[in-house]
Amino acid sequence: xxxxxxxxxxxxxxxxxxxxxxxxxxxxxxxxxxxxxxxxxxxxxxxxxxxxxxxxxxxxxxxxxxxxxxxxxxxxxxxxxxxxxxxxxxxxxxxxxxxxxxxxxxxxxxxxxxxxxxxxxxxxxxxxxxxxxxxxxxxxxxxxxxxxxxxxxxxxxxxxxxxxxxxxxxxxxxxxxxxxxxxxxxxxxxxxxxxxxxxxxxxxxxxxxxxxxxxxxxxxxxxxxxxxxxxxxxxxxxxxxxxxxxxxxxxxxxxxxxxxxxxxxxxxxxxxxxxxxxxxxxxxxxxxxxxxxxxxxxxxxxxxxxxxxxxxxxxxxxxxxxxxxxxxxxxxxxxxxxxxxxxxxxxxxxxxxxxxxxxxxxxxxxxxxxxxxxxxxxxxxxxxxxxxxxxxxxxxxxxxxxxxxxxxxxxxxxxxxxxxxxxxxxxxxxxxxxxxxxxxxxxxxxxxxxxxxxxxxxxxxxxxxxxxxxxxxxxxxxxxxxxxxxxxxxxxxxxxxxxxxxxxxxxxxxxxxx
Amino acid sequence: xxxxxxxxxxxxxxxxxxxxxxxxxxxxxxxxxxxxxxxxxxxxxxxxxxxxxxxxxxxxxxxxxxxxxxxxxxxxxxxxxxxxxxxxxxxxxxxxxxxxxxxxxxxxxxxxxxxxxxxxxxxxxxxxxxxxxxxxxxxxxxxxxxxxxxxxxxxxxxxxxxxxxxxxxxxxxxxxxxxxxxxxxxxxxxxxxxxxxxxxxxxxxxxxxxxxxxxxxxxxxxxxxxxxxxxxxxxxxxxxxxxxxxxxxxxxxxxxxxxxxxxxxxxxxxxxxxxxxxxxxxxxxxxxxxxxxxxxxxxxxxxxx
Numbered sequence: 108x109x110x111x112x113x114x115x116x117x118x119x120x121x122x123x124x125x126x127x128x129x130x131x132x133x134x135x136x137x138x139x140x141x142x143x144x145x146x147x148x149x150x151x152x153x154x155x156x157x158x159x160x161x162x163x164x165x166x167x168x169x170x171x172x173x174x175x176x177x178x179x180x181x182x183x184x185x186x187x188x189x190x191x192x193x194x195x196x197x198x199x200x201x202x203x204x205x206x207x208x209x210x211x212x213x214x215x216x217x218x219x220x221x222x223x224x225x226x227x228x229x230x231x232x233x234x235x236x237x238x239x240x241x242x243x244x245x246x247x248x249x250x251x252x253x254x255x256x257x258x259x260x261x262x263x264x265x266x267x268x269x270x271x272x273x274x275x276x277x278x279x280x281x282x283x284x285x286x287x288x289x290x291x292x293x294x295x296x297x298x299x300x301x302x303x304x305x306x307x308x309x310x311x312x313x314x315x316x317x318x319x320x321x322x323x324x325x326x327x328x329x330x331x332x333x334x335x336x337x338x339x340x341x342x343x344x345x346x347x348x349x350x351x352x353x354x355x356x357x358x359x360x361x362x363x364x365x366x367x368x369x370x371x372x373x374x375x376x377x378x379x380x381x382x383x384x385x386x387x388x389x390x391x392x393x394x395x396x397x398x399x400x401x402x403x404x405x406x407x408x409x410x411x412x413x414x415x416x417x418x419x420x421x422x423x424x425x426x427x428x429x430x431x432x433x434x435x436x437x438x439x440x441x442x443x444x445x446x447x448x449x450x451x452x453x454x455x456x457x458x459x460x461x462x463x464x465x466x467x468x469x470x471x472x473x474x475x476x477x478x479x480x481x482x483x484x485x486x487x488x489x490x491x492x493x494x495x496x497x498x499x500x501x502x503x504x505x506x507x508x509x510x511x512x513x514x515x516x517x518x519x520x521x522x523x524x525x526x527x528x529x530x531x532x533x534x535x536x537x538x539x540x541x542x543x544x545x546x547x548x549x550x551x552x553x554x555x556x557x558x559x560x561x562x563x564x565x566x567x568x569x570x571x572x573x574x575x576x577x578x579x580x581x582x583x584x585x586x587x588x589x590x591x592x593x594x595x596x597x598x599x600x601x602x603x604x605x606x607x608x609x610x611x612x613x614x615x616x617x618x619x620x621x
Numbered sequence: 622x623x624x625x626x627x628x629x630x631x632x633x634x635x636x637x638x639x640x641x642x643x644x645x646x647x648x649x650x651x652x653x654x655x656x657x658x659x660x661x662x663x664x665x666x667x668x669x670x671x672x673x674x675x676x677x678x679x680x681x682x683x684x685x686x687x688x689x690x691x692x693x694x695x696x697x698x699x700x701x702x703x704x705x706x707x708x709x710x711x712x713x714x715x716x717x718x719x720x721x722x723x724x725x726x727x728x729x730x731x732x733x734x735x736x737x738x739x740x741x742x743x744x745x746x747x748x749x750x751x752x753x754x755x756x757x758x759x760x761x762x763x764x765x766x767x768x769x770x771x772x773x774x775x776x777x778x779x780x781x782x783x784x785x786x787x788x789x790x791x792x793x794x795x796x797x798x799x800x801x802x803x804x805x806x807x808x809x810x811x812x813x814x815x816x817x818x819x820x821x822x823x824x825x826x827x828x829x830x831x832x833x834x835x836x837x838x839x840x841x842x843x844x845x846x847x848x849x850x851x852x853x854x855x856x857x858x859x860x861x862x863x864x865x866x867x868x869x870x871x872x873x874x875x876x877x878x879x880x881x882x883x884x885x886x887x888x889x890x891x892x893x894x895x896x897x898x899x900x901x902x903x904x905x906x907x908x909x910x911x912x913x914x915x916x917x918x919x920x921x922x923x924x925x926x
Contacts, residue, residue: 155884158702166660241674246663298704314703315714315876315884316787341785341874342884349772350784507889511652526661538662546661 148335149603149620151613152347152359156315156340160301161294162282163235166243172613173318173338177218178282178303181209181228182274186608186617189384189436189530191274195223195283195304204269204565205252209277211260215327217285219302225262229254230286232264240294244280271565272533279610306331306616315340320615332619348598351376357600358613364423364479370598381607382427383595384434385527386535387478389471389488389588392548394516398467399548403460405585408521409446410453411495412488412588421484426591431578432536434592436609438567439532441575443582445589450495457495464496470519472502474509478525479593485523514545522548525593528610532574533562540581549586629913633906640902641692641895645685653677654889658701675701688895697899698892700885707892711878711900717787718877721869722862724793725800730855733805737812738839741820752809759806764865768799768872785874796873800865804858811854815847822846849916856912860905 157170162178165171181196198210215223232254235242242248250270255263266273285302292300301309304327307320318338322331339356341347348366350356352373362370362378370376391399391408398404414428427435430445457464469492473485482503489499502519504512512518524546529535539547541555557580561573581587599605602621608614655672656663663671672678676687691698697708740752775795776784783789785796819825820843828838867879874880878897885893 155888159704241671243659243663246667247660249667313876314710315880316874339786339874342880343871343874345769346772346785346872346874349769349777352777353780353784355783355786505651506887507654507657508651510656514656515652534662543665544662 148337149333149358149615149618150337150339150356152339152341152350152356154340154342154347154361157312157318159298160309160312160318161298162284162301162303163231163244163280164240164242164298168611172611174282174301174303175305175612176307176320176336176615177301177305177309178284179215179305180278180282181211182278184278184530184608184610186606186614187381189528189609191278195228196277199274199277201565202263205266207264207266207270207273207277208257209262209264211262212327213260215304216325217288217302217304218308218323218325219285219288221285221287223283223304224259225256227283227286228262229256230289231281231284234284234286234289235281247276247280269563269565271563271570272531275531275534307336310335326616328616331616333615336615351598351600354600357603358597358605360595360597360611360613361479362596362598364421364425364596367423367425367596374601376598376600379597379599379605379607380425381595381609382434382436383528383593383611384436384530384609385525385593385611386429386432386434387426387481387484387523387525387590387593388547389485389590390513390518390522390524390546390548391585391587392518392520392522393550394545394548395518395520397469397520398460398462399520401460402584403456404462406446407453407456407460408492409585409588410449410456411492411497413448413491414588414590416448416491417484417487418591421480421487422591422594425479425594425596427594428591429589430582431589432539432581432586433532433578434527434529436592437530437532437535439571439574439578441571441578443579445582446585454495467496468498468500469521470500470502472504472509472512472518472522474506474523475503477506477509478523479596481523481525484590488521513548516545518548527593530610532570532578536574536577536581537562540577540586547587549581549584551584551586554580554584554586625913629910633903633910636906637899637902640898641689642685644895644898645688646681648886648889648891648894649681649684651889654701654891657889692895692899697896700890700893702885702888702890702893707890707896708899710893711881711896714877714881715900717875718863718866718870718879720793721796721800721875721877722859722866724797725804725862725866726859728797728801729805729808729858732801733808734812734844734851737809738816738844740809740813741816742835742839744817749813753813756806756809759802760810762802764799764803765868765872767802768796768869771795771799772872785872787876792873792875796869796875799872800862800869803865804862807858808851808854812847812851815850816843819843819847852915853912856908856915860908863901863904 153169155169157173158165158167159170160174162174179195181194183192183194185192195212195215196209197212200208202208211225217223232251234240235244235248236251250266250268251264252267253265255265257263283304288302289297299312306323306326308323310319310321312318320336322334324330341350347359351359352375354375367378370378391405393400418424418426418428431443433440454464471485471489473482475482485501489501492499513522526535526539537558538544540549541558542550554577557577561570561577564570564573595607595611597607604619604621606617655668655675655677659668659671676684699705700707700710736752740749743749772784772795775781782795783792786792825838825843828842866877870877870879871883878900882894882897
């Protein structure tokens, strides 16, 4: 017994000594050793991991921003204007309303040495269309009937109905995969070992920790300037910020407006910003049996919400007010005559509609942390409506719950939401203001028929005119309270050359160290 | 002894089953996850079709029965997001959580017991007051906030440690310290109070009178007798540490079960959430079981029934 006791005591002592040794050795090694590689490796923090490294599968933006560095699109967008730029496709034209033809770039090779050609494009589109692959893009591509390989470097995509906005799908969705590789190794393997034609190759992907890329020095558009890249997943904002200030992270997006100052004043970094093609709005829910079914009430709310003041006080000016339904960098945007703040007019409109604002109670559903200052803006809107006597109960929802409330028509009288980025009118207007679309809370058959007239138009000027008409109709009917076009705000290390893009992607090929 | 083990294994199974059942219905209160997996402009028929393939269109009790039948066969389903085995995802992040919890456990043990013993011995002196004060502070500070404070001072200001992640060799220190401080505070207080009880006993006074050295009294006689209840707390604490690791992991982007479950919850990846709950509840039960077994080793008077 005594022996055993002693043994225990000595083993405890051993543990203590071992712990002390670990601690002291940990403290004596050079703590900065992990940071000194900074000039070689670019570290980007994201809130979440990619779900797969297969292209054309997951619509999650965290997946898209990463794999867009491994795969190439046929058409790229200009960073500032969002206009189409030739990439893997050098030219394209509409042969007839149901057929698009693309001329492909010659001499491009996949990262495994296989040539890029029309078969690869066909394979990538067919991948989306094959139901077995469960691509989330399928619904957007459902109108595609067939992909025809004309020759090695010409491909035709045939749609079952005229599809005027198809080029936007090509630019925003389609990334070219190597079809033979997919067949050879299977999807499970390809999802963790991607092969694209892009500027970066996969080095290592550790789920929930990081994705490491290395430059593809055989890239057809030239050698990438940044040689090593790391995407790191840091879900908590304060931790992201701390890593940035500490120099471990060189770039992260969605900097909250109230943290901009901290980045600007730091010695490590600067702020870069660009006007996004994403709009935020306050929906007035006509699907619930409340006062919002009444146009005068909706107009009154439009008069009672002081958008410039919200922009100034809640967003510190980071955003551009919109009066219609589209962002100003949307090709179908037309200037609409909106509502300006007028509380007296709001009260008299409510009285005309038969409501006493002092006796009104409305509910407002808002997400939190999804859009810049969403919850704070919603609370400020409630306060503004409170000024004319309306009592507003703000319900703060977790994102999934918020979305579920809206799609199941269970949201309150008003809800806060954003939409985009979108560069042409249809994806916004059709998806928000037609009967089966829940996201605006507004539906009017007259608006829908005007939308249906605009959709098949091929000529850009005609489309713009037709959608412009819809945009003004929506303002007249006070379909919602348009708020602003978001500003994408990035924290960028001082030594990184980085131009923010309106499409919210992070294209490392365009970045370099100073 | 075998009877006891059988009883405890059964109890463990019941605990795990109840946890799974409770969480199954709780996560489903948050609604149908289908819309989160499709683009916002997906048409209704596609949403309905996808819902059908995921099985969320079936009545809740059918989903539940189906789930339990599969779990009994060891099948926790595939992640709705990554399509990989849900249990596999959780198990792959288990080593990270275990590493964090165990190191915090060892650190708090090594520091807490000597402080607790000394505080009791030097009762009402400055050492005692300082120690107790510190522990109250440690218990009162939420680990979430403490973690951020640590990051601010030790990573951002002093550049001693990285702010998070698990790749650098030093990245373990701050999360370990954050996690250790909470249980450390409890352990110090508990050790101190148990020691005080024992030090009041007659036999201690007798020892002193006989002239046994203080060190020997404290370690050999007093601590040993105070140890039994302390072990219970220690064991429970290891379970609590695994739980506490959840918050700490998120603050420090530590890629363990906590972060995995949190991510899964946010993306409504139910199978991964459930697999996570299964693993956590199983570990918790097993640790308690181990604590009971440990009793009999420390105090042979206790027979396991």
